[in-house]
Amino acid sequence: MTAIEQTEARPRGTRLPRRARRNQLLGAAQEVFVAQGYHAAAMDDIAERAGVSKPVLYQHFPGKLDLYLALLDQHCEALLQAVRRALESTTDNKQRVAATMDAYFGFVEDEGGAFRLVFESDLTNEPAVRERVDKVSLDCAQAVSEVIAEDTKLSQEQSMLLAVGLCGMAQITARYWLGSGQRIPRDAAAKLISSLSWRGIAGFPMQ
Known part of the structure; x- marks a missing residue:
């Protein structure tokens, strides 16, 4: 089991201000990228780790590279x-x-x-x-x-x-x-x- 799987996913449905949501998504992305590397990481993994839907993730970051560069x-x-x-x-x-x-x-x-x-x-x-x-x-x-x-x-x-x-x-x-x-x-x-x-x-x- 990976470090990502061992960590409980954050609860879904919590509405956050845009800046707070962005920071939350960046935190989740960092955990996934560090654990898996860029190429093995998937937007599904990041959304799941952040406790949001993929559409919410894409509202803030159009793609995986955008997340990584941020x-x-x-x-x-x-x-x-x-x-x-x-x-x-x-x-x-x-x-x-x-x-x-x-x-x-x-x-x-x-x-x-x-x-x-x-x-x-x-x-x-x-x-x-x-x-x-x-x-x-x-x-x-x-x-x-x-x-x-x-x-x-x-x-x-x-x-x-x-x-x-x-x-x-x-x-x-x-x-x-x-x-x-x-x-x-x-x-x-x-x-x-x-x-x-x-x-x-x-x-x-x-x-």
Whole structure:
């Protein structure tokens, strides 16, 4: 029995304001997409999980891809805002690095599995999906690069390259940490990676 089958379907017939209904449908869709992947998921499954009829689902989202992209937009924005909050949380650059790494670990650890839609999608051949995933990766790196450029006086291109490396490290190590069973507590894991990152970035600008 799948995780979707194990969870009781939401009751039908409840009238909700449009925004609340939309959020409900997105929540149900996320559960189905994370559990089954995009290709195996069906609109029937999502409607059943949300406790609505298919016509109600189609009133809000014309198709499965529309649902997926709406979720992707939501979670890409959440990651970007988490990174920006981390960068703005302090003026101490060592702490900024630690907060940024923790933002990635927090995003990956979220029990809803949103990171799988962003970083482990089975729909990356779809141009609209690839565009969004690439954009959030670059937007996060751009936010980090602005801090690097300001504090190191490196060029925009140099700062961006370093930022892409830092963000890539954060994303890949956080996913590895989760997939390997979280044998190291989150705080300790994020601290370990931030220490590695800080030892590297603290050496700039190079003399």
